[in-house]
Amino acid sequence: MAWGRDRARMVAATDDHRVTPAELFFDLVFVYAITQVTALMAAGPSPMRVVGAMTVLALLWWCWCCFAWLGNVVRADSGALFAVVVTVMAVVLIVSLAVPDVFADAPGGLSAPLVFVLCYGAVRVLHLVSYWLSSQDDPVLRATLRRTALLSVAPPLVLLLIGSAYSGKTQLLLWLGAVAIDYGGIYVTGGSGWRVNSPGHFSERHGLIVIIALGESIVAMGVGVSGLPLTYAVLGATAAGLLLAAALWALYFRQLGGAAEHRLAGLEGDERTRFARDTYTFLHLPLVAGVVLCALGMKKILHQVADTGHYGLAEPLHGVVAWSLTGGVGVFLLGGAAIVLRATGRRPTVLAVGGVCALASGALVGHVPALVALVALAAGVTALVGLHGRGGVRGA
Known part of the structure; x- marks a missing residue:
């Protein structure tokens, strides 16, 4: 060595x-x-x-x-x-x-x-x-x-x-x-x-930081229920949160990361530098920021679901926390859409529409039970990732 x-x-x-x-x-x-x-x-x-x-x-x-x-x-x-x-x-x-x-x-x-x-x-x-x-x-x-x-x-x-x-x-x-x-x-x-x-090294490094951010969302759920009793509702909320994290993982590692690395490897000199700056240094920040924002909402949901002495299962999220749950996902999706556009030149309509809808739906989260909002978001993002994958942006 x-x-x-x-x-x-x-x-x-x-x-x-x-x-x-x-x-x-x-x-x-x-x-x-x-x-x-x-x-x-x-x-x-x-x-x-x-x-x-x-x-x-x-x-x-x-x-x-x-x-x-x-x-x-x-x-x-x-x-x-x-x-x-x-x-x-x-x-x-x-x-x-x-x-x-x-x-x-x-x-x-x-x-x-x-x-x-x-x-x-x-x-x-x-x-x-x-x-x-x-x-x-x-x-x-x-x-x-x-x-x-x-x-x-x-x-x-x-x-x-x-x-x-x-x-x-x-x-x-x-x-x-x-x-x-x-x-x-x-x-x-x-x-x-x-x-x-090394394009492979550069892509792998940024993939690892995305995993770290996703790991924080899982840790946040655990912190949210720390010291509180384990119930069926807590188990359901945890499963929904993990499904949401898995959907975001699949979007990046099965659809976005490969396309970006393939494009980076095909460039040379200053063109490679500019692409790396735009796609990785700038456009990966919304991915990490989106997960961190979403983690705030997930943490609060798990806490409310577990703390039955102060919250009922019908209790919604409130204020900026309600927006952070879906807004964080929206930021992630729009960041992903920008990566696809920069890497392939294709218009990622599904990701763009999904990101805008996620940002706008923050106003609705404050009017439905927190657990319902998390389950619906996890199901919606999972379906969106599958729909985007069928659109053919897998690794080109």
Whole structure:
């Protein structure tokens, strides 16, 4: 292995490179990070809290994406990069600990928003330095790294730092501005210079993060019933939630992922870079965000169904939680539709219509029993995935 041959330097990845155990180890901290985003919303569900949680998720997504790109050109299990990976894991773990208090800092101790921003900045700097050290013979990539630092790292960090000194809407608006500048800067600078050496590795990495998000939806259900009695209604709600997660899994891994990887492998140079940026870095975020939003609704449903002392089985979801259940699925479906369009050029009518209907049906969820809403959503998404599959987008 590269780790045994040369522990002192970074080792370039080949075009047949696959995901390493070091990268799977790296993903463990993001399992916890995504769980914390759901907890941030569940602690006090409101439209502002949901927008704030999605802002945090967008920043965490950037931390993960940085090293998905880097791990595609340099082996993550090589000596130098593995040391960086472990360091970043420690920093992201600290970030995750700060997430629940990032918009409502608890009294005493360190400032959670400031800790979050400083650690986020450390991850971005470690990423750029690692890329710089691995690109000594690539002046085009180094030029891109300089532009990225100036346009997509430094200005957002300034806004994040300023925002950490405030609270409420001011903090949220400043952080939203930072995310917009960050993503806009990557769109401007990310069309050339970056490399995707192994399409198989790149696709597999993003498939793993989708699995992590789906796993969070299952964990959320378990947290929702923690400490409460097990009943037939709880078993039914759990089965429905698992069916919904399985339908989303089937949509991605049997229909979307293969088409995207096939297209990525067929491109070269800057065209491959732009496709990877659009389809994976940008369009996979709605998939993860959609699952996290849906997980909030699933968690609340399982809690209501299990807590018979405070809720009846006829109790619906309320407020933003009612929207998050179907709205999260709608975001996922629309993200999937955009991936199909970008990868194949085909119009994914079933996914687009299904996504719009899921978004709009949030208003109905607040008027039907929560368990009924979950069962109906699981059945509807399962049927939609089957219908889309018969449309012929399986792996082209």
